[in-house]
Amino acid sequence: MTAPGKTGVAIIGSGPSGLLLGHLLRAAGIECVIIERQAPDYVLGRIRAGVLETVTTDLLRQLGIDQRMNAEGLIEDGFNLADGEQLIRIDIRKLTGKHVTVYGQTEVTRDLMEAAPARGLEIVCEAKDVALHDLESDAPSVTYLKDGVEHRLHAEFIAGCDGFHGASRKSIPAAKVREFERVYPFGWLGILADVPPCHSELIYSNSDRGFALASMRSSTRSRYYIQVPLTERIEDWPEERLWDELALRFDPISQHKVVRGPALEMSIAPLRSYVFETMRHGRLFLAGDAAHIVPPTGAKGLNLAASDVLYLSEALIAHFASADEHALLAYEKRALARIWKAERFSWSLTKLMHRFPEDGAFERRMQIAELDYLAGSTAMQTAIAENYVGLPL
Structure with missing residues (x-):
C-alpha cells in the first residue's frame, strides 16, 4: 500500500542544513517536508563543532530562533595559534570588527527542531529506504518506508541535506559527478567533559607532541582534541591517559590548568577535505555535508552549510x-x-598546525618560519581573521 503526498520542496535530512532550509522556506510561505531516516534522539545525540560565523547567527536571528543562543552562546573576539610555548593571539574583533559565537551544533539543531511545529514545518522521522526518483523530470518524488508502509512524496524540487552518507548524492549518475578529495593521514581524538576551559579562547597548538585543540562549549563544558594516527583505537586511550596528554600540551601555555572530569563523549574522527561539485542535478540540489566536507580545523562545516542554505533558499523563494x-x-x-x-x-590551517608523517625537517622549518612571520605580521593575521570569521557572502 502506498500513501501519496505532495509538497513544494522535499528536504532530505534533519540536520542543521535541512532544518534551516525548512524554516526559511516556511517563513516565506513555501510548503516543504523534511524526511529523516533516524529518530530525533539520534540526531540530537551527534556531537559536532560549535563555532558560529555571523552568517549562521544572522539566519537564526532572522528566523527568531536565537533566544537560547543569545543567552548561552559565548562571544569570542579572538583565538590562538601556539607553536611550542609561543602563543599567537589572533584578535579577530580588532582586525575585522566582527566576532564568532561559541554555541554547540547540537544546541542549534535542538533549537531548530523545537521551533518546527510552531512554523508548520513537518518532519518525518525514522523514514527507511529513502530513494529519489525522476530527478531530471518536472515531477520528482521521494519514496520511503514508515511504520511498514511505503510512502511517495511528490515535490517540485528536492533538497539533499542528508550528509556525506545520505541517499541524495548517491542518486546522481556517475557520468555527471565531479568530486575532489584529500584524505589526511591522521584523526582527531576528542573528549567532551563538564569542566571549565583551560583558556578563555580557543587554542590550536602545534608542538613536538603533535596537534592539539583546546575549545569550549560553555564556561563549564570543554572540548579537547589531539592528533592521533589512523591506526589508533578509542580503546587505546583510557580517560586518564588522554587527560595526562592534554595537561602536558596545554598547562604550559594556557591561562588555567587543564581540569579533569568524567567524559561525556570520546571519539576519533578522521579528517578529509571533500568537494562534490555537482550540487545540482535536474530538480535535486545538494547542500551541506552532502556536497562538501572540511577538516574541523577552522570550524567551517556548519557555517558552510548555512551559506549553502541561504543561497538555496533565496533561489527557491525567487x-x-x-x-x-x-x-x-x-x-x-x-x-x-x-x-x-x-x-x-x-586545508592551509591543517597543514600549518599538524605534524604530517611524511614530512621531515624541511617541512617543520617551513611551519616554524610561517608561524614566526604570522606572529609579527598584521597583514597575515588579518587574512587569517577574515577567513576565521567568515568571508563575505
Whole structure:
C-alpha cells in the first residue's frame, strides 16, 4: 500500500542544513517536508563543532530562533595559534570588527527542531529506504518506508541535506559527478567533559607532541582534541591517559590548568577535505555535508552549510514567487565559490598546525618560519581573521 503526498520542496535530512532550509522556506510561505531516516534522539545525540560565523547567527536571528543562543552562546573576539610555548593571539574583533559565537551544533539543531511545529514545518522521522526518483523530470518524488508502509512524496524540487552518507548524492549518475578529495593521514581524538576551559579562547597548538585543540562549549563544558594516527583505537586511550596528554600540551601555555572530569563523549574522527561539485542535478540540489566536507580545523562545516542554505533558499523563494530561474541556475556556481575558499582555509590551517608523517625537517622549518612571520605580521593575521570569521557572502 502506498500513501501519496505532495509538497513544494522535499528536504532530505534533519540536520542543521535541512532544518534551516525548512524554516526559511516556511517563513516565506513555501510548503516543504523534511524526511529523516533516524529518530530525533539520534540526531540530537551527534556531537559536532560549535563555532558560529555571523552568517549562521544572522539566519537564526532572522528566523527568531536565537533566544537560547543569545543567552548561552559565548562571544569570542579572538583565538590562538601556539607553536611550542609561543602563543599567537589572533584578535579577530580588532582586525575585522566582527566576532564568532561559541554555541554547540547540537544546541542549534535542538533549537531548530523545537521551533518546527510552531512554523508548520513537518518532519518525518525514522523514514527507511529513502530513494529519489525522476530527478531530471518536472515531477520528482521521494519514496520511503514508515511504520511498514511505503510512502511517495511528490515535490517540485528536492533538497539533499542528508550528509556525506545520505541517499541524495548517491542518486546522481556517475557520468555527471565531479568530486575532489584529500584524505589526511591522521584523526582527531576528542573528549567532551563538564569542566571549565583551560583558556578563555580557543587554542590550536602545534608542538613536538603533535596537534592539539583546546575549545569550549560553555564556561563549564570543554572540548579537547589531539592528533592521533589512523591506526589508533578509542580503546587505546583510557580517560586518564588522554587527560595526562592534554595537561602536558596545554598547562604550559594556557591561562588555567587543564581540569579533569568524567567524559561525556570520546571519539576519533578522521579528517578529509571533500568537494562534490555537482550540487545540482535536474530538480535535486545538494547542500551541506552532502556536497562538501572540511577538516574541523577552522570550524567551517556548519557555517558552510548555512551559506549553502541561504543561497538555496533565496533561489527557491525567487522561483516560487515569480518563476525566476536565474538564481536556481546560479546556485551551484555561487555556493562553490565560497566552498572552495573555505576548503582552502581549512586545508592551509591543517597543514600549518599538524605534524604530517611524511614530512621531515624541511617541512617543520617551513611551519616554524610561517608561524614566526604570522606572529609579527598584521597583514597575515588579518587574512587569517577574515577567513576565521567568515568571508563575505
